[in-house]
Amino acid sequence: MEIDPEEAKQAVLEYCLRKGALAAGVADLGALERIAPPGHRPSDLMPKVKSVISLGVGGQTQGAWSVPAKAMGYFGSTETRAYTIAYGAAFFIESKYQKPSIYCPPDMDNEKGPRVPLQSLKLHAEVAGIGARSLAGDILLHPEFGYMYFASIFTELELPPDQPMAENPCPAPSCVSMYRQIGRTPCQKFCPVQCLSGHIDEAGKQAEMHYDMAACAEMSQQYEAVPAMLAEAMAAEDDQAREEALFDPDNKMLWYKMSVGSGGLLAQCFECMRVCPIATQSPMADPIRRAIAKTDA
Amino acid sequence: MARGLNRRQIGVTSAMIDSYGELIFQWSHNIQTRRGDPVRELDFEAISAQRHELGLSDGQIAERIGLSEIQVMYIRAMMERRRFNTTRFARLLELGGGKRFREERFMAHEDRFHYHDDALALRDAMTFDPARTRHYGEQGWWADGTLSGWLARHASERPEAPAIIQGGEVLNYAQLAARVDTLAGGLHGLGLGPGDVIAVQLPNLTEYLLSYLAIARLGAVMTTLYMPHREREFETLLGHSRARAIICLSDAGGFAAAECALNLDLPKLQSVIAVGAAAPGAVAFADLADGSPSADQMKLPCPVAADPFLLLYTSGTTASPKAVPHNSHTMLGNARLGVGEHLLGPDDILLSAPPFGHLFALYSFHMAMSAGAANLLLPSFTPPALAATIEAGGATVLLAAPAHMAACLGMGLFEAHDCSSLKLAILSGSAVREEMARAVAAKLPDCAITQLWGMTETQGGLYTRPGDGIEIAAASAGRPAPGAEARIAGDGELQVRGSMLFPGYFDNPDANKSAFTEDGWFRSGDLAAEDGEGNIAITGRIKDIINRGGVKYNPREIEDLLDSHPGIAQSAIVPMPDEVLGERACCFAVATDPGIDLESLCQYLLGHGIAKTKLPERLVLVDEMPLTPTRKIIKGRLSLPLED
Ligand code: SF4
Ligand code: SF4
Numbered sequence: 001m002e003i004d005p006e007e008a009k010q011a012v013l014e015y016c017l018r019k020g021a022l023a024a025g026v027a028d029l030g031a032l033e034r035i036a037p038p039g040h041r042p043s044d045l046m047p048k049v050k051s052v053i054s055l056g057v058g059g060q061t062q063g064a065w066s067v068p069a070k071a072m073g074y075f076g077s078t079e080t081r082a083y084t085i086a087y088g089a090a091f092f093i094e095s096k097y098q099k100p101s102i103y104c105p106p107d108m109d110n111e112k113g114p115r116v117p118l119q120s121l122k123l124h125a126e127v128a129g130i131g132a133r134s135l136a137g138d139i140l141l142h143p144e145f146g147y148m149y150f151a152s153i154f155t156e157l158e159l160p161p162d163q164p165m166a167e168n169p170c171p172a173p174s175c176v177s178m179y180r181q182i183g184r185t186p187c188q189k190f191c192p193v194q195c196l197s198g199h200i201d202e203a204g205k206q207a208e209m210h211y212d213m214a215a216c217a218e219m220s221q222q223y224e225a226v227p228a229m230l231a232e233a234m235a236a237e238d239d240q241a242r243e244e245a246l247f248d249p250d251n252k253m254l255w256y257k258m259s260v261g262s263g264g265l266l267a268q269c270f271e272c273m274r275v276c277p278i279a280t281q282s283p284m285a286d287p288i289r290r291a292i293a294k295t296d297a
Numbered sequence: 298m299a300r301g302l303n304r305r306q307i308g309v310t311s312a313m314i315d316s317y318g319e320l321i322f323q324w325s326h327n328i329q330t331r332r333g334d335p336v337r338e339l340d341f342e343a344i345s346a347q348r349h350e351l352g353l354s355d356g357q358i359a360e361r362i363g364l365s366e367i368q369v370m371y372i373r374a375m376m377e378r379r380r381f382n383t384t385r386f387a388r389l390l391e392l393g394g395g396k397r398f399r400e401e402r403f404m405a406h407e408d409r410f411h412y413h414d415d416a417l418a419l420r421d422a423m424t425f426d427p428a429r430t431r432h433y434g435e436q437g438w439w440a441d442g443t444l445s446g447w448l449a450r451h452a453s454e455r456p457e458a459p460a461i462i463q464g465g466e467v468l469n470y471a472q473l474a475a476r477v478d479t480l481a482g483g484l485h486g487l488g489l490g491p492g493d494v495i496a497v498q499l500p501n502l503t504e505y506l507l508s509y510l511a512i513a514r515l516g517a518v519m520t521t522l523y524m525p526h527r528e529r530e531f532e533t534l535l536g537h538s539r540a541r542a543i544i545c546l547s548d549a550g551g552f553a554a555a556e557c558a559l560n561l562d563l564p565k566l567q568s569v570i571a572v573g574a575a576a577p578g579a580v581a582f583a584d585l586a587d588g589s590p591s592a593d594q595m596k597l598p599c600p601v602a603a604d605p606f607l608l609l610y611t612s613g614t615t616a617s618p619k620a621v622p623h624n625s626h627t628m629l630g631n632a633r634l635g636v637g638e639h640l641l642g643p644d645d646i647l648l649s650a651p652p653f654g655h656l657f658a659l660y661s662f663h664m665a666m667s668a669g670a671a672n673l674l675l676p677s678f679t680p681p682a683l684a685a686t687i688e689a690g691g692a693t694v695l696l697a698a699p700a701h702m703a704a705c706l707g708m709g710l711f712e713a714h715d716c717s718s719l720k721l722a723i724l725s726g727s728a729v730r731e732e733m734a735r736a737v738a739a740k741l742p743d744c745a746i747t748q749l750w751g752m753t754e755t756q757g758g759l760y761t762r763p764g765d766g767i768e769i770a771a772a773s774a775g776r777p778a779p780g781a782e783a784r785i786a787g788d789g790e791l792q793v794r795g796s797m798l799f800p801g802y803f804d805n806p807d808a809n810k811s812a813f814t815e816d817g818w819f820r821s822g823d824l825a826a827e828d829g830e831g832n833i834a835i836t837g838r839i840k841d842i843i844n845r846g847g848v849k850y851n852p853r854e855i856e857d858l859l860d861s862h863p864g865i866a867q868s869a870i871v872p873m874p875d876e877v878l879g880e881r882a883c884c885f886a887v888a889t890d891p892g893i894d895l896e897s898l899c900q901y902l903l904g905h906g907i908a909k910t911k912l913p914e915r916l917v918l919v920d921e922m923p924l925t926p927t928r929k930i931i932k933g934r935l936s937l938p939l940e941d
Contacts, residue, residue: 031339037354068393111300112355113374115326123336132337138329164337192388192398206334213352214327214380219388224381250387269389271398 056148146285416492483585491516632663700928726927864890
C-alpha cells in the first residue's frame with residue numbers, strides 16, 4: 001500500500017483534532033531517542049517505532065480556577081480524554097494504514113517506583129511543538145491553549161516530524177514585570193511548598209529554572225505516604241499513637257485514595273497554574289474563551 | 298526490594314545509603330535545574346552538558362558514580378522515603394477561593410502550637426460519660442457558647458451597652474472587648490497560650506474581669522486565689538494547678554502578693570503580673586494591657602466550649618487540694634440556661650457581693666455576659682459599701698450570701714439607702730434562715746427574693762424562681778436548674794447530676810472515688826428534704842451530723858436558734874469525740890454578751906423545745922469564725938481546745 005507521509009500526517013492529526021484534541025503534532029523520533037535516557041526511549045517501548053504523535057486536550061474549565069485548593073485536584077482529569085483520543089488514533093492508523101501502532105501508556109515504570117514514568121509524554125509534546133517548558137517546574141504551556149494534558153501515539157507509520165515551538169510563551173510579560181519588581185514570578189511566589197525558583201534574563205527569557213520535584217510530589221502525589229503511615233504505626237509508642245497513625249482523617253483519606261484510586265491530587269496541586277496568566281488567560285485556554293473565539297469567527 | 302531482590306542480594310548497606318543517598322537524590326529527577334531552553338531548541342550539546350541537573354535516570358546515575366542501576370534505584374527509593382514530609386499536603390487546605398499561599402504568613406506544622414503536658418493532663422481530666430454527653434448535646438444544654446464568643450457578639454451588636462461599672466467608671470462592651478483583646482495579646486507575648494493555667498488573686502476590680510476574659514480569649518485556664526490567701530496557699534494551689542503565671546496586686550493591703558509569688562520555688566510559674574505599683578521582677582499589668590499587639594491582630598485562635606477554662610479550688614488549700622475543672626459546656630451552659638429562669642435581660646445590672654474568686658460571683662458574671670447585661674463591681678464587701686453600691690449603681694439584680702444580707706439588715710442599711718432598683722436578690726453560699734429571707738423580703742417589697750443552692754462542682758444546681766414567692770424561697774432552695782437533676786438518697790444526702798456538673802477533681806483520685814455514686818451522681822454532702830411539690834430544702838451537712846450514743850441528729854436547727862439568741866452573733870455546733878458515747882456536741886460561738894455561758898444557753902434551747910439529748914455539752918467562745926468568701930463557717934477549721 002502506497003502511503004503519502006504528508007497526507008497520512010494530515011489525516012492522523014485531523015483525526016485527533018476532530019476527536020477533541022486542541023493541538024497535535026509529530027515529534028522528531030531521532031531527537032527523542034537522543035534526549036530520553038536509556039530505558040525510556042520510544043524504541044525501548046516499541047522497537048520498530050517510526051513516529052511519535054503527540055496531542056493535547058484542554059485542562060481545567062475556567063470555573064475550576066476559583067475552587068478551593070483541596071478540590072482542584074479533581075479537575076485535572078482531562079488526561080483520560082487525551083488517552084482516549086490517542087487510543088482511537090492508534091486504531092485509526094492501524095485500520096487505515098495497516099501499520100502497527102500503540103497509544104503510549106501514560107503510567108509509571110513499574111520496576112522503578114512510582115516517580116519514574118515509562119515515557120515522558122512531556123518530552124514528546126515539546127519536541128512535537130505543542131508546548132514549551134515553563135518556569136513552573138517545566139509544565140508545558142501553549143500560547144493559545146494554555147495548559148494542556150498530553151497523550152502520545154507510537155506507530156510504525158513514518159510521518160514527517162514537526163519542529164518544537166519557535167518561541168517560549170513563558171514567562172508572560174506580566175510575569176517578567178513581577179520578576180523585575182520582586183525577583184519572583186507568580187508561580188514561584190505562590191507555590192505552597194516553594195519548590196520553584198529561577199531567573200529571567202535581560203531579554204525577558206528563561207535563564208534558569210529550578211524545581212524541587214520531590215517537594216512538589218510530596219505535596220501532590222504522596223507516593224510515600226501510605227508506607228510512611230505504616231512505619232509510623234509500627235513505631236508508635238502506644239495504642240493511641242497507633243490509632244492516630246492509621247485512622248486519623250488524613251491517613252484514612254490515603255487509604256481511600258489507595259483503594260479507590262481517587263480522591264484528587266494525583267498529579268499536581270495546580271496552585272502554580274492558578275496564578276499563571278498563560279494557563280488561565282490564553283485565548284483558547286478554556287471552554288468559555290473557545291466559545292467566544294468561535295462566535296467571533 | 299528492587300526487582301524482587303533484597304538489600305543483601307543487591308549488596309546495599311546502610312552505609313551506602315548514608316554515603317551515596319544525597320548525591321543520588323540530587324542527580325535524580327527529584328531535583329531539577331534547567332539553564333536556558335535546550336530541549337525546545339534541540340541543543341543537544343547543552344542538554345548533554347546539564348544532564349545531571351535536568352535529572353538523570355537511575356541507569357545514568359549508576360554509570361556516573363560506579364554503582365549498579367539496581368543499587369541506585371534502591372538507594373533513591375530509600376532517600377525518597379526518608380525525605381518524605383507527611384504534612385506538606387496540608388498546606389493546601391487553606392488555599393483557593395481567592396486565598397494564595399504566602400510564605401511570610403506560613404508557619405510549618407512542626408513549629409505550630411502544641412499543648413504542653415500539664416495542659417493535656419488537665420484536658421484529660423475533662424472526661425464525661427458518653428451517654429450523658431450525647432443527651433446534653435441533643436437537649437441543647439451544651440452548645441458553642443464561650444466567654445470570648447459572647448463578648449465579641451455583644452461588642453458587635455451592642456457596642457455602647459455598659460459592661461462593667463466600677464465606681465463612676467463605665468466600660469462599654471466595645472471598650473471591654475478592645476481591652477481584653479490587647480491584654481490577651483500581652484499575655485500571649487509572655488509565652489502564655491491555650492491550656493496554660495493562670496492564677497488570679499485580685500479584689501472585684503475591673504482588672505479582675507479583664508484578666509479573666511483575656512485568659513479565656515487565649516484559651517488558657519483561670520484558677521482563683523482568695524484575697525486572704527498567703528504564702529502557704531500560694532505554694533499549694535499554684536503548685537497543684539501547675540500555674541504558669543499569676544496576676545495579683547503588688548500590695549494587697551500590706552501583703553506583697555507579687556513579691557511573695559516571685560519568691561516561691563515553683564519552676565513552672567514563669568510570670569508574675571502585678572496590678573498596681575511596680576514590683577521588681579514582676580511584669581506590670583498596665584504594660585500588658587496597653588500597647589501589646591492584640592490577640593485578634595495576631596489571629597490567635599479562639600477557644601471552643603469544650604476547652605477547660607476554669608480550675609477552682611473548693612477546699613484543702615494547704616493539703617490535698619480539691620481542684621474543680623470546668624469547661625464552657627458545664628460552666629457557661631448553666632449560666633446561659635439560668636438567664637431565662639431568673640428572668641434576666643440585657644438591661645439588667647448585676648451586682649455580686651462575694652468576690653469573683655468564688656463560684657457564686659462567677660455565676661453572676663457569667664449570666665451578665667450571657668445576657669449582655671452590666672456588671673456592677675463591689676471591690677471589697679462591707680455592709681455599707683454594698684448598700685451604697687446598690688443605690689449608686691442602680692443594681693437590678695443582687696447575688697449575695699445570707700450573711701451579707703443579715704449584716705445589712707442588722708445595720709438598717711436597706712432603710713438608709715434607696716435599694717428600690719433591685720428587682721431580684723438571689724441568696725446563696727450558705728444555709729438561708731427563713732426569718733432572714735422574710736425580713737429581706739419585707740425590706741425590699743419590689744424585689745423578688747430567691748434562694749439558690751450550688752457548689753463549685755455543681756454551680757447553680759437548684760433554685761427558686763422569681764415568681765415562686767417568699768414562702769417557697771424562704772423555705773427551700775427550689776427546683777433543679779435546666780439540665781440538672783436532683784435526688785435525695787436514703788441517708789438524706791442530696792445528689793445531683795446534669796449538664797452543669799464538673800467531670801471530677803483534677804489530680805485527686807482519692808477525692809474522686811468518694812465524690813460520685815456508682816451510677817454517676819455527685820454526692821453533695823448536703824442533707825436535703827423535699828416538700829412534696831418538688832422544692833428541695835437544704836437541712837444541713839452530712840459531716841455535721843452528731844452521733845451521740847447512736848442517736849443521730851442534725852445540729853442545724855439548734856444553730857439557727859442560737860443565732861437568734863440576743864447574746865450570740867454566730868454559732869456552730871461540731872461533734873467532739875467521746876469515749877463513752879462516741880460523740881457529743883460542742884458549741885462554738887461569737888458572743889455579743891461576754892457573760893454568756895453554757896447553762897443559760899441550754900435553758901434557752903430547752904425553752905424552745907429542744908430535746909435534752911441534743912443540747913451542746915461544751916461551749917467555746919471565739920472572737921471570730923473562720924469563714925468562706927460567702928461568709929459560711931468553715932467548721933473544719935474550728936479546733937477543739939484541750940480539756941480543761
Ligand atoms: S503543582 Fe503545586 S507544588 Fe507543584 S510546582 Fe505547582 S504549585 Fe508547586
Ligand atoms: S506564571 Fe506561568 S507564565 Fe508566568 S513564569 Fe510562571 S509558568 Fe511562566
